Amino acid sequence: MQPSVAERRPQSFDRVLSSMCTQPHPAARRAAERFLAANPGDPATYETIAELEREAVASLAEITGLADAVGVDGDTEARGNIGVRENTDSHGDIAAHGYVTSGGSESNIQAVRSARERAESDDPVVVAPESAHFSFHKAASVLGVELRTVPTDDAGRADVDAVAAAVDDDVALVVAVAGSTEYGRVDPIPAMADLAVDAGVPLHVDAAWGGFHLPFSGHDWGFDVDGVETLTIDPHKVGRAAVPAGGLLARDPTALDALAVDTPYLETASQASLTGTRSGAGVASAAAAMDELWPDGYRAEYERASELAAWFAEELRSRELDVVDPELPLVAFDLPRATFEAVRERGWRISRTGAGEARVVVMPHVTRGSLSAFLDDLDDLDAP
Numbered sequence: 001m002q003p004s005v006a007e008r009r010p011q012s013f014d015r016v017l018s019s020m021c022t023q024p025h026p027a028a029r030r031a032a033e034r035f036l037a038a039n040p041g042d043p044a045t046y047e048t049i050a051e052l053e054r055e056a057v058a059s060l061a062e063i064t065g066l067a068d069a070v071g072v073d074g075d076t077e078a079r080g081n082i083g084v085r086e087n088t089d090s091h092g093d094i095a096a097h098g099y100v101t102s103g104g105s106e107s108n109i110q111a112v113r114s115a116r117e118r119a120e121s122d123d124p125v126v127v128a129p130e131s132a133h134f135s136f137h138k139a140a141s142v143l144g145v146e147l148r149t150v151p152t153d154d155a156g157r158a159d160v161d162a163v164a165a166a167v168d169d170d171v172a173l174v175v176a177v178a179g180s181t182e183y184g185r186v187d188p189i190p191a192m193a194d195l196a197v198d199a200g201v202p203l204h205v206d207a208a209w210g211g212f213h214l215p216f217s218g219h220d221w222g223f224d225v226d227g228v229e230t231l232t233i234d235p236h237k238v239g240r241a242a243v244p245a246g247g248l249l250a251r252d253p254t255a256l257d258a259l260a261v262d263t264p265y266l267e268t269a270s271q272a273s274l275t276g277t278r279s280g281a282g283v284a285s286a287a288a289a290m291d292e293l294w295p296d297g298y299r300a301e302y303e304r305a306s307e308l309a310a311w312f313a314e315e316l317r318s319r320e321l322d323v324v325d326p327e328l329p330l331v332a333f334d335l336p337r338a339t340f341e342a343v344r345e346r347g348w349r350i351s352r353t354g355a356g357e358a359r360v361v362v363m364p365h366v367t368r369g370s371l372s373a374f375l376d377d378l379d380d381l382d383a384p
């Protein structure tokens, strides 16, 4: 007989090497529990969670360079304005520059939706590198836009010439990836932004996974790059919030206005999010995690994870396995199919890229101890 729900526990993260989710920070866990029943989708009724959402958006704005780009300084009152629309006449209390979504897929779908709503073409097209997350395929399907994917270069980054060749009068949005799902690659965002500006279309940056590493990695990726108009960054991944807490940010509030619909039965007059009722746990935990960890905690995690990824890559190479050089803390490497299946049999949760490499994401729960144990298993399986 099945154990009851109360008797069951989530699986341990000890052997989870492929996921982009992780253990929430303890403060995020506590905040999530406190706000389990609050609905940020109705901010006029649930005022405290609405306030926490504004704080979370303000933190995301700092992390992504949006606060600097729109000229908001560090004081709390000014910071508050970044997360809430000052003029509430038309759309109610919606966020001016962003909101906490239910994950990267919602953010990407909404970025495409906003671009479609503002497009001049009757047959809008989104241009994205083939490395873009599958949520863009969902977006194209539900929104009835064409997704034009273009090849990446040999290193797995968007090929700027290929992107340029794909842009025509129907293009409503160009997408760049800052931390690709399969290889952790960062596209040449300044060059793609220049191209988008020249074409008169917005650039959306998908930093769902990479966004909490990139402030420390030296890449040009956020709103400090002219032409970046919308951006996805997920607190529930490297940000250590509880699931589901994504983030969508926009340089210009009109990008979010384009998403707002009237909401007659709520206390709030309109809603820009894709989902109606949203997770108060996600929002509160995002605010709490960023409060605790931005910037020092995230910097320390970037440094720890990068060193660990470099060490792991070297260990794999010393076992004569081909490794894709990590750019952010994600290691893809060739592993014979039989070995891949055998390590999975031993409980390791790893996944494969489309091209067949094994893939390990060095998330906050992944330690030197767990990677050493994984390598021991590889050695054991390889032993004659």
Ligand code: PLP
Residues within 6 Å of the ligand: 020, 102, 103, 104, 105, 106, 108, 133, 135, 177, 179, 180, 181, 206, 207, 208, 209, 234, 246
């Ligand atoms: N974008 C990127 C780059 C991702 O890696 C992912 C998920 O791994 C997503 C978007 C989708 O995020 P979610 O699963 O939270 O919807």
